[in-house]
Amino acid sequence: MSGPTYRDVARELGVSTATVSRALSGELGVSEELAERVRRTAEALGYRSNRAARALRKKRAEAVGLVISDVENPFFASVARTVEGAAAERRHAVLLCNTDEDLDQERLYLDLLIEENVAGVIVAPSAEQIGPLAQLREQGIPTVTLDRRVEDDPFDAVLVDHRAGARELVAHLLEHGHRSIAAVMGTTAATPSRERLAGCREAIDAVDGAELSVVEGEMRDAVGVQGTFELGERLAMEMLLGDDRPSAVFCANGLLSLGVLRAVRRLGLRVPDDIAVVGFDDQPFFDLLDPPLSVAAQPLDQLGRTAVELLFDRIAHPDRDVSTVILPPSVRLRRSCGCSDT
Amino acid sequence: MSGPTYRDVARELGVSTATVSRALSGELGVSEELAERVRRTAEALGYRSNRAARALRKKRAEAVGLVISDVENPFFASVARTVEGAAAERRHAVLLCNTDEDLDQERLYLDLLIEENVAGVIVAPSAEQIGPLAQLREQGIPTVTLDRRVEDDPFDAVLVDHRAGARELVAHLLEHGHRSIAAVMGTTAATPSRERLAGCREAIDAVDGAELSVVEGEMRDAVGVQGTFELGERLAMEMLLGDDRPSAVFCANGLLSLGVLRAVRRLGLRVPDDIAVVGFDDQPFFDLLDPPLSVAAQPLDQLGRTAVELLFDRIAHPDRDVSTVILPPSVRLRRSCGCSDT
Numbered sequence: 001m002s003g004p005t006y007r008d009v010a011r012e013l014g015v016s017t018a019t020v021s022r023a024l025s026g027e028l029g030v031s032e033e034l035a036e037r038v039r040r041t042a043e044a045l046g047y048r049s050n051r052a053a054r055a056l057r058k059k060r061a062e063a064v065g066l067v068i069s070d071v072e073n074p075f076f077a078s079v080a081r082t083v084e085g086a087a088a089e090r091r092h093a094v095l096l097c098n099t100d101e102d103l104d105q106e107r108l109y110l111d112l113l114i115e116e117n118v119a120g121v122i123v124a125p126s127a128e129q130i131g132p133l134a135q136l137r138e139q140g141i142p143t144v145t146l147d148r149r150v151e152d153d154p155f156d157a158v159l160v161d162h163r164a165g166a167r168e169l170v171a172h173l174l175e176h177g178h179r180s181i182a183a184v185m186g187t188t189a190a191t192p193s194r195e196r197l198a199g200c201r202e203a204i205d206a207v208d209g210a211e212l213s214v215v216e217g218e219m220r221d222a223v224g225v226q227g228t229f230e231l232g233e234r235l236a237m238e239m240l241l242g243d244d245r246p247s248a249v250f251c252a253n254g255l256l257s258l259g260v261l262r263a264v265r266r267l268g269l270r271v272p273d274d275i276a277v278v279g280f281d282d283q284p285f286f287d288l289l290d291p292p293l294s295v296a297a298q299p300l301d302q303l304g305r306t307a308v309e310l311l312f313d314r315i316a317h318p319d320r321d322v323s324t325v326i327l328p329p330s331v332r333l334r335r336s337c338g339c340s341d342t
Numbered sequence: 343m344s345g346p347t348y349r350d351v352a353r354e355l356g357v358s359t360a361t362v363s364r365a366l367s368g369e370l371g372v373s374e375e376l377a378e379r380v381r382r383t384a385e386a387l388g389y390r391s392n393r394a395a396r397a398l399r400k401k402r403a404e405a406v407g408l409v410i411s412d413v414e415n416p417f418f419a420s421v422a423r424t425v426e427g428a429a430a431e432r433r434h435a436v437l438l439c440n441t442d443e444d445l446d447q448e449r450l451y452l453d454l455l456i457e458e459n460v461a462g463v464i465v466a467p468s469a470e471q472i473g474p475l476a477q478l479r480e481q482g483i484p485t486v487t488l489d490r491r492v493e494d495d496p497f498d499a500v501l502v503d504h505r506a507g508a509r510e511l512v513a514h515l516l517e518h519g520h521r522s523i524a525a526v527m528g529t530t531a532a533t534p535s536r537e538r539l540a541g542c543r544e545a546i547d548a549v550d551g552a553e554l555s556v557v558e559g560e561m562r563d564a565v566g567v568q569g570t571f572e573l574g575e576r577l578a579m580e581m582l583l584g585d586d587r588p589s590a591v592f593c594a595n596g597l598l599s600l601g602v603l604r605a606v607r608r609l610g611l612r613v614p615d616d617i618a619v620v621g622f623d624d625q626p627f628f629d630l631l632d633p634p635l636s637v638a639a640q641p642l643d644q645l646g647r648t649a650v651e652l653l654f655d656r657i658a659h660p661d662r663d664v665s666t667v668i669l670p671p672s673v674r675l676r677r678s679c680g681c682s683d684t
Contacts, residue, residue, distance in 0.1 A: 074419075139359070
């Protein structure tokens, strides 16, 4: 920076840099008279706004928005990293926003991204109704929903076949002879969880005498690593201390799996002898757990890359038909299901 | 939205919504003649820009920027979530940017955040030199560095006493009788790693006949969960297959710890009998590993909250002295060090 800065303008007038910034960007909180004085001083000092200065030097860095529901969840953290890598290849930055499954926060971040003129948005919506996403459609902003779809499919979407993954895991437990199986769900408010539960039911319904019990928490408890982990532990404790203890458990995500394993350990039960455990989601260390966990792994890299591809294809072809890509999870059998380690 | 949108303006003129957006925001890539036509059409249709419309409705949502080096690293993911919670309490959104320890990417994101007029920036800098952060200082943008400091301390900083945590862990291994200890470092290019290594050396130097060997990778390999994990595994394999196998290992972060544990398992060695393992960083499932891992845990919540407090204090008092807060880690002894489980 060779020219004068906000600070110089602020010093000249005896006001704060924040005031200068507000005045020059036309925001509220500064009287019109003061704003005018700031503009005149800035001009007199030869101050040129960043945006203008940079636009003269180079094309402005383009950004896309990525709105996820829980940055601390390893699923979203991995997807975020992949999205960023794929966007960087297209010379776009990623502004990452975390909603904690809160619709108000989702609305706030989408407002912000729209104001910032992002080239497009990839979003894991907190609700199935279009809700805060309506403004993306109204303003024609290229949008891809990730991991979850919105009612009536107004946007391109990249999804995982949650139902198939859960069905395969539970069918595997049934093959091991289990007939009383519990599903530990964080919450069934989000589509992926509901689809996973539907997959469990499909497997159970295909086998005579098989029963599924379901325990679940509430949305507000199923957010954040620590929260979800503790929820899984609490739900599993209640279930395992109950009268009809199941012989096997399906855990609806990786954090719940860890919570269930801790409850099992606290109760002095052995996996898989006393209770078999399988879970949705894999993590790089799940084979190091005691015992190694059998899982349905989501294709994280493919998910993030596909979302970015759909988004840039939409940017290039705003009027093409809406496209939905459904990716298969892969089941990895280790020891917690009752198999011998391979 | 009741008024006309970009889309209406675009339709009227037969151009893309991106062109309308560029023309109305004064960006490059649109001829002045077309930009003028867009502006006139927008005005004729009664279009009012979002920013203006929103500013009339309410004060614009304020945002702070959070620039971290690896969103997939559970350490940063946790910190990001805490920062967001603390910022939300102050009615600020958080724009999260991931640099992958890349100075060019760091510069790009800081440019972007400055253009977006964020109220302040919390950053885990990729280098010790002020580098891309110079513009934050020049423009008087409230800034806090997190986890790492910048040469000559130009900014408020919140740090962890890495040296003390590592010293305590290695001193504990020495108490268990180990004299040949290896430190597995991802890279010693970043300050936290170097401080951790210095802590190891202090403990070693205090005991006669104790020796420290150091294995480390390169920065480009020490990014991302999978990358760091594999680096730890590879470094540990080389070390454990070498001639002078140590009897205990210090792992410089949580992801490296997992990689080391996998190498140990691949070689059929037992922890802690054949080799003791301790590591920096805790995770909620580290007590579920086989065996439960002894660690120095970073105060993640406190780290994120303190960064936000320092930032808002700086926003309120732009001229106060620079402040550095150093937080202690807590050592949690489990079984991998040779202790009996508690």
